[in-house]
Amino acid sequence: MAVEPGWYLLLSAAVFCIGLFGVLVRRNALVFLMSIELMINAANINLVAFALVYGNITGQTFVLFLIALAAAEVAVGIGIILALNRNFESIDVTDAVTMRW
């Protein structure tokens, strides 16, 4: 194998952390969705890389399901963000705070 598996782990951890950072600091709901996508794709990198290491296709198969599920999640999410925009006239996630504690 050309690349050591450890590098894939490092890459995926980096992508995951970028996604998590985006979730924690960005206030735009669409950027939030993109950050979530990054986190799921970090999992995909691990699964694909180690499917190659272990020589079974379980990981690769699961990646296909994860891609489809991520797309479905975005579809529902954008629907909710549209409704958010209609009710609050912004897609800033910190605007929708009428309920507290």
Place this chain on the structure above:
Amino acid sequence: MTEVTTLPDWTAIAPALALLGTAFVLLLADMIDPDDSNGTALTGISVTGGLVALGFALWYLLAGTGQPGASQEPTEGAIELFGDALVVDGMSLFFSVIITSVVVLVALASHEYLREHPYQAEYYSLVLLASTGMVMVTAANSFVTAFISIELVSLPSYALVASLKTNEGSVEGGLKYFLIGALSSAIFAYGIALVYVATGSLQFGAVEIAIADGVGFDSLLGLGMLMILGGIAFKIAAVPFHFWAPDAYEGAPAPISAFISSASKAAGFVLGFRVFVDVFGTATGVFDWVDAFLILSIVTMTIANFTALKQDNVKRILAYSSVAHAGYILIALAAFTGSVEGEISILGAGMAHLFVYGFMNTGAFLFIALAEYWDVGRTVEDYHGLGNRAPFACAAMTVFLFSLAGLPIGGGFFSKFYLLFATVTGGQELLGAALIINSVVSLFYYTRIVRAIWIEEPGEDLEPGEYPTGLYAAIAVAALATILLIPAFGFVIEYAEIAARMIGG
């Protein structure tokens, strides 16, 4: 087994198939008659589908499907399908009964609640699709099926919480539920990927064997387990992943709050039981999940109960009460000892508590649906004097609340007592003490609602409105089940322990 004829193996997932089929029938009915504002047919289809699924689940459970035969070991007999990706055993059927019962109650209660709602067929089919996912979660035997089923529960739930599109609270609740849900499912997926990195497989049995043989990446496995724990803690709304729960429950239509707080929580717990006890049972040396659940359980019940004390909105009080109940049931995982007998009694007690909780918590949220239907307002003060106006529903609410508190008026008393008993015999006195103290604290806010309903004078004259038949029927069934679970509790705990033996034994 000496049966003359046996059904083919695939029929073991009939409860899920019945729910899925009903969802499609609903969409078809909406296609044929899109302008149908008469919800009776749609409610009828949903309730029938729920009852068929419940019938299958009960029949299988009582007939011993997927359970050990007389000549088998207590852990054998499970029906494995699709290359072991799904397993139908005592536990999955036990939880399918809980989930389908809640679906029937919720569908029945939604009839009048939705009278002005423009998208009734979509609402019902989303409820049924989410419950299909929940029934699949109970049968998941691989991280792939577990993740897909969890998403099948989550995605319709987000849409259902936000389904009152012009109501700010509903959209805000749906947004918060979606944001935290999407984050936790990404973390859950990454946890699954790390477990795959460490063990090279995703099927529960294969992961279990790989862990028993020893894995090369202990730290990655531990991190993966921690992330999976986070994903499950979100589903069951345990502190610190509970922040979505009060907002989502408050904003959602009340039948949906009942659905998510009862059925979705049960689905989260069944996954927790299967993944941690069965798969990671021998991996406590890698990541001490028992201690993690111990802390989670005590912190969850304490924070939730004390926060509930200072709430004024009845729906939020019940939301925090449902978070607190997640803490009580987490005792079943926190008291994991590794000894078979203690394990079965504590897991069985947790499952039995989920069973009773399914009825009493659904009933309590359906009472709120009734109050919202009458537009009496949302705070405790608005409930003053409701007892004069609707004595029957208020009596049922009193049963639900006192049963949630653990008074011997409903099955909640026995299930809490069994949890307490199991903690004491298992040498977990700390958990037992936390359970008792928190139950006493919870009595304050439950009593506050009961007092508002019965004793306080109404602020203004309440006009007796019409009495919605479906909602009343659902509340009556839930109340009847809660009370009947006192004499029938021996029966429930017997099946709960069979279920526990399948994974713990």
